Amino acid sequence: MEKQILITGSGRGIGRETALYLAKNGYDIVLHYNRTSPDEVKKEIEAAGRQARVLKFDVTNREECSRVLLKDITENGMYYGIVVNAGIARDNVFPAMEDSEWDDVLNTNLGGFYNVLRPLVMPMIEKRIKGRIVTLSSISGLCGNRGQVNYSASKAGIIGATKALSLELAKRGITVNCVAPGVIESDMTKDLPLDEMKKMIPMKRAGKPKEVASLINYLMSEDASYITGQVISVNGGMYL
Helix, strand or coil, X not given: CCCEEEECCCCCHHHHHHHHHHHHCCCEEEEEECCCCCHHHHHXXXXXXXXXXXXXXXXXXXXXXXXXXXXXXXXXXXXXXXXXXXXXXXXXXXXXXXXXXXXXXXXXXXXXXXXXXXXXXXXXXXXCCCCEEXXXXXXXXXXCCXXXXXXXXXXXXXXXXXXXXXXXXXXXXXEEEEEEECCECCCCXXXXXXXXXXXXXXXXXXXXXXXXXXXXXXXXXHHHCCCCXXXXXECCCCCC
């Protein structure tokens, strides 16, 4: 059986580019979405000669995550890799932040880590798969950012959770690493003042989703089998 990789939030941005990049490098892809359908991504993957299928669930809904994921691996086999990418931002200065802006971001970004990985880790162990787990944090989780107390908290939490999980799974040969993008051209950053933000970046440009996807592809490879518990930032040299 070909190696399958689940990518959450693969309908757009970094998730979409990662799905296409990994497919081109020989993996079959399990695409996930809640709102933005990845049907076009699926067609591109299949046109390139790889297999792809689509799962729909809300990463904040623990019961739904477990039900859909366990059904999928029962019918199609356990994944070799999991990319925990789905996330949202609801930016606001802290004194004006609404309860829903805090809850939605923490429940999606950090809650999604638990809700997606919790049903899958034991099956990966039981199948003795020396698998790969890659989580997506952010430079905001490493150094904070104005107007993103909620987002920074969720992404910093992902870093801590990733490091702890890597310790638990290392003896099983399962690697768990975190990628922390900086300013990347995507739907999430299209409304930000990129010209001003580029002044803070030594390379004086935003990154491209492909530059994040290529790192994820490496972390999925056999060559990365001794790399675990690491946080790697793709940020054009921004000072942390």
